[in-house]
Amino acid sequence: MNYLRNAWYVAAAAAEVVREPFRRIILEEPIVLYRLESGEPAALFDRCPHRFAPLSRGRQIGDDLQCIYHGLRFDKAGVCVLNPHGSKSIPQTARVKSYPLYEKYGYVWIWPGDPARADPSLIPEFDFLEDKKSFRTVSGYLTIDANYQLVVDNLLDLSHVEFLHPMFARKEGVDSHRTEFSQEGNAIYSRRLKSNSSLNDFARLFWTSPSEKGDGRANMRWTPPSLLYFDLGVTEVGAPVAEGVCTPAAHLLTPETPYRTHYFWSQGRNRKLDDEKLDEILHNSVHRVFTYEDKPIIEAQQEEMGEQTDLIAMRPVLLEPDIPGIRARRVLGQLIDEEEQASATPRKSA
Structure with missing residues (x-):
């Protein structure tokens, strides 16, 4: 590959x-x-x-x-x-x-x-991992027996959360989200905003307000080859983002083989920074989501695809939430092509 x-x-x-x-x-x-x-x-x-x-x-x-x-x-x-x-x-x-x-x-x-x-300097920014005053972080590692681009697809498709991850779902359902996709250079962004909505179970781990609703956001950034930053948070309705709960995450994927992926993750929070018990709860919660929800379905996809690693070559039905994943595949494919062409071009002598 x-x-x-x-x-x-x-x-x-x-x-x-x-x-x-x-x-x-x-x-x-x-x-x-x-x-x-x-x-x-x-x-x-x-x-x-x-x-x-x-x-x-x-x-x-x-x-x-x-x-x-x-x-x-x-x-x-x-x-x-x-x-x-x-x-x-x-x-x-x-x-x-x-x-x-x-x-x-x-x-x-x-x-x-x-x-x-x-x-x-080409390493993308994950500054929350160094900001010990503002964030407390837990980290983990797992392997997924599937092509790394399937894992990227999963992370950029924020719509699956409402169906696969009960801890992150809100009772209003998928229709209540406002979705945006964009590209800046080689970076792909997938954004979902949910105003005046109920709190999911994940947000409640950090929420200290008596309010039962808030303005939620879930913003994923992909940079080549397979490095993703997740800006996840919730604020009081109408309040500035800086005043709310911020739980940023890093999803760092490294291919082992065409059919196996190293998955490094770090999950931060800007609330309850001295709560060591919450560290354990947060680590176990995130580990459970990745290991028992994402991992099985992604591995099942790869099993159905057999030796194929190119999802698009199998001509899947495409939906709107697939847009950022498709764009990421195109960007990566172009970068690989350019790299291979450059290495195949003989250098001119001085």
Whole structure:
């Protein structure tokens, strides 16, 4: 499958990456992640070029990784720095790919493409994850056995909430929403506004007003390749957004294979910041929604699609809520095409 490679993906939660190497498959490439003695994260292609043993099964010697099979050592750049056998000469081909990493927002980000183009400023904004004074956050991780674009479709389609997620549904139903879709550059926006409506069970976790109704909003932003920011909140009827409940979320999707997706999520709130019990309730609630509601239906979709990964190629019936997902697919497809064309074009000599 073709992926956008000159882009940032989440490789792991920052807390996952420790001194001990561990393996994660990203864009069908086995990658070993670990930390140097300085604490800096590092990533190498997880396959020794000698006999193809996984480097993640080896051990660290200082900042080097030593293959468990024959003891070749590789530095953080993927260069073999020790051959303990025979003349001890090191073949020029004894090296593995290294990957640019950047640690931000509590995650370790990886750039699978051209290292020279790995600009950390291209990571989209998820500022609530660093604003500890205004927001308290819980996070989690799961895998979904389906193509990552099906997960993107699910997140951009905000209409399914009324049917699949009872905790987020309001008694007025889907018809009471005002829906807007837009595109700014390569970013796709899906917005749903609900004025003077009843509170759903999720909003009630944070609502402290005696009012039984509020102005609700659900705004999703997608940026390539598969990074989504969810601005979810409710205010008193007619009140400014800044005065209301704000529960922003990050949905960060990284393809493992064409049929399996790493799903990293973080859920914030600007209310009850000292309530540790609410942390547990919120984490369990979000985990339940993703694991027992979204995950089964998305995996069932992929099962029905078989080996097909392109939903549009199967000519589905399209509804209005599908618009942002279709736009995201088009943007991503165009970026992948442009990337592949650029890599296929020979560079002119100076």
